[in-house]
Amino acid sequence: MLRIVVDPRDPDPALLTPAADALLAGSLVAFPTETVYGLGAAAFDRAAVGAVFAAKGRPIDDPLIVHIASPSSVGDVVAEVSPEMQALIERHWPGPLTIVARRSGAVPDVVTAGRDTVAVRCPDHPVAHLLLELAGVAVVAPSANRFSYVSPTTADHVVEDLGEAVDVVVDAGPTPVGIESTIVSVVGDRVSVLRRGAVEVDADFDAEAPSSLAPGRLTTHYSPRARTVAIAAHGDPAAAGPGGVHVGFDDSAAAPGWRLVSLGKRDDLGAVARHLYATLRDVDALGPDLIVVELCGSGGLGEAIDDRLRRAAGGNVLD
Ligand code: TXA
Numbered sequence: 001m002l003r004i005v006v007d008p009r010d011p012d013p014a015l016l017t018p019a020a021d022a023l024l025a026g027s028l029v030a031f032p033t034e035t036v037y038g039l040g041a042a043a044f045d046r047a048a049v050g051a052v053f054a055a056k057g058r059p060i061d062d063p064l065i066v067h068i069a070s071p072s073s074v075g076d077v078v079a080e081v082s083p084e085m086q087a088l089i090e091r092h093w094p095g096p097l098t099i100v101a102r103r104s105g106a107v108p109d110v111v112t113a114g115r116d117t118v119a120v121r122c123p124d125h126p127v128a129h130l131l132l133e134l135a136g137v138a139v140v141a142p143s144a145n146r147f148s149y150v151s152p153t154t155a156d157h158v159v160e161d162l163g164e165a166v167d168v169v170v171d172a173g174p175t176p177v178g179i180e181s182t183i184v185s186v187v188g189d190r191v192s193v194l195r196r197g198a199v200e201v202d203a204d205f206d207a208e209a210p211s212s213l214a215p216g217r218l219t220t221h222y223s224p225r226a227r228t229v230a231i232a233a234h235g236d237p238a239a240a241g242p243g244g245v246h247v248g249f250d251d252s253a254a255a256p257g258w259r260l261v262s263l264g265k266r267d268d269l270g271a272v273a274r275h276l277y278a279t280l281r282d283v284d285a286l287g288p289d290l291i292v293v294e295l296c297g298s299g300g301l302g303e304a305i306d307d308r309l310r311r312a313a314g315g316n317v318l319d
């Protein structure tokens with residue numbers, strides 16, 4: 001595996017060119033986006049896209065997000081840009097919003113798991129942007145973790161999870177947002193949220209769509225290996241068991257027999273999102289019998305964070 005270290009704000013094109021060339025040669029390239037690290041492959045290269053599923057251990061019926069360098073390339077991926085989609089693009093791209101729309105016939109079935117829709121996003125990270133621009137092609141990129149494990153926010157996380165299954169890892173330090181993009185669907189006559197995430201759109205649109213529309217919305221996801229239980233904000237971890245690690249906040253109540261690991265201030269949700277996955281991974285590495293994750297109980301970005309925490313607990317929520 002080749003590891004390329006670049007400046008997150010001002011990456012050197014000469015350093016990134018081998019990564020772009022690797023994508024064009026059908027190799028797998030992990031790279032940072034503003035949300036989490038993605039495992040990239042050229043979207044129109046069926047064999048390379050197949051290798052992404054194999055490297056992650058991901059079921060082939062779970063479709064991938066296509067990443068583009070610039071909003072103007074969206075026509076290569078979708079059948080048409082509706083007025084609703086255009087409004088979302090103007091408001092949020094580049095940025096952590098993924099839009100599900102009717103796909104262009106050119107997008108391979110392996111990308112969309114045979115669906116007639118495709119998920120597309122234009123990331124807002126200088127390294128992702130330059131890599132996509134140098135490659136000159138659309139790139140699929142699921143989060144670069146083993147299927148159902150915690151998403152990666154550093155290059156080390158990627159290496160720990162995927163090792164030699166990845167050909168190139170572009171290392172630009174920790175990702176600035178820390179949780180995945182928000183996914184909205186513009187298919188049909190209304191815009192609906194399929195996955196809460198880094199961008200808040202709840203105030204603008206309908207409630208979440210049924211989970212059948214969002215194949216990746218599994219109850220167990222982003223999960224540590226240790227048994228994990230979620231408790232309500234300010235809840236008592238002792239309700240879940242005799243002891244273990246309590247992932248909470250600076251103002252969480254410490255309980256006897258529990259080691260409290262804080263995600264930070266409960267009202268500094270940007271920082272909590274940034275630290276969430278690295279903290280879950282660090283805690284999991286301690287090998288505890290039980291992890292209790294405390295929900296933050298806040299609106300906005302807090303809902304996306306609590307969604308991740310409930311799934312980390314496999315839906316095992318005491319509240
Ligand atoms: O922030 C992100 O979105 C990151 C970075 C790397 O861009 N990517 C990411 O990809 O989170 P992934 O594969 O881990 O999650 C993508 C989700 C999956 O739950 C998948 O089922 C859903 O998007 N998805 C993809 N295509 C879809 C489609 N056509 N319709 C509905 N859901 C779709």
Ligand code: MG
Nearest residue numbers: 142143144151
């Ligand atoms: Mg993922």
